[in-house]
Amino acid sequence: MNWGRDGRDWPNRAASRFVSAGGLRWHVQVLGQGPVVLLLHGTGASTHSFRALAPMLATDFTVVAPDLPGHGFTASPSRASGYTLVAVANxxxxxxxxxxxxxxxxxxxxAGAAIAVHMTLQGSIEPVAVVSLAGALLPFPGMANDFFGPAARFLASSSVTAKAFALFAGSRPSVERMMRSTGSSIDPEGMRLYSRLAGNSGHVHGALSLMANWDLRPLQRDMPGLRCRLVLVTGSRDGMVPPAEALRVRALVPTAELVSLHGSGHLAHEERPAEIAALLRRMVAHEAAG
Incomplete structure (x- = not known):
């Protein structure tokens, strides 16, 4: 997206900066002071997803939140291989x-939870804990896993298909359907920003490319080796990553902790940011005391 046009009213704009690293020009927001909290959004979203949560955390922490490759205002990788889990994490x-x-x-x-877990497993970060918010950490079971990759690869195969899909996805009815499918109710600003993202062909191409090149099977294999604290936050109304998926993850990581938010959907951090901020503060305080 174009910062001069699309970023004029972007949430937490004063915290935004553009940084060249790893062969990409990243849009990243950094705000606050204190222990560092890394916030990673999911597929199809951007830093706007943390528009309320980030300032709340910034009173006690240094918050760093990037747009993923090809998402929001971060540049797109030159090759499809730049959208793999390993490449994004690197x-x-x-x-x-x-x-x-x-x-x-x-x-x-x-999907941001998968990135955080992978980075911890490979040792590029050493957090005291990883918090998975409606984490998509395991491959879709059965036929769903065999369908989504090829479908995304087709839609991301050219700029023409991405533009056509953006025209459809960016319409108000499509965005409203998408929001209903998450099981979440978000504020009008969130709806407006998701509409802007969904109607931008570059952002849509980035989201589709991520889905097309995402392979969680190695993460599923390696996850039992996770040694830091893992907290799995689920929403009882999540229509995209069913809460039962957390039980599949805990079968691999028996020490994982489950936190269920009754009445929340897939975007619980946007619906109830104060509750998520309080949870994260308690976790850091607990680790410091322990």
């Missing part, structure tokens, strides 16, 4: 090194 590692920030806490929403 890129964020390069960004953090350029910024000179090492996270105390890694918080990922949906």
């Amino acid at each position: 890129g964020i590692d390069a960004l953090l090194r350029e910024l000179g920030l090492r996270p105390t806490l890694a918080v990922g929403h949906s």
Whole structure:
């Protein structure tokens, strides 16, 4: 997206900066002072997803929140291989090194949770805990896993298909359907920003490319080796990552902690940011005391 046009009223704009690292020009927001909290959004979203949560945390922490490759205002990788889990994680590692920030806490929403877990497993970050917000940490079971990758690859195969899909996805009825499917009710500003993202062909191409090149099978294999604290936050109304998925994750990581938010959907951090902020503060305080 174009910062001069699309970023004029972007949430937390004063915290935005553009940083070259790992071969990409990243849009990243950094705000506050204190222990570093890394916030990673999910597929199809951007830093706007943390528009309320980030300022709340910034009273006690240094918050760093990047747009993923091809999302929002971060540049797109030149090759499809730049959208793999390993490549995205390596890129964020390069960004953090350029910024000179090492996270105390890694918080990922949906696909962002997979990135946080992978980075911890490979040792590029050493957080005291990883917090998965409606984390998409495992491959879709059965036929769903075999369908979504090829479908996304087709839609991301050219700028023409991406533009056509953006015209459809960016319409108000499509965005409203998408929001209903999450099980969440978000504020009008959130709806407006998701509409802007969904109607931008570059952002849509980035989201589709991420889905087309995402492979969680290695993460599923390696996850039992996770040694730091893992907290799995689920929403009882989540229509995109069913809460039962957290039980599948805990079968791999028996020490994982489950936190269920009754009445919340896939975007609980946008619906109830104060509750999520309080949870994260308690976690850091607990680790410091322990």
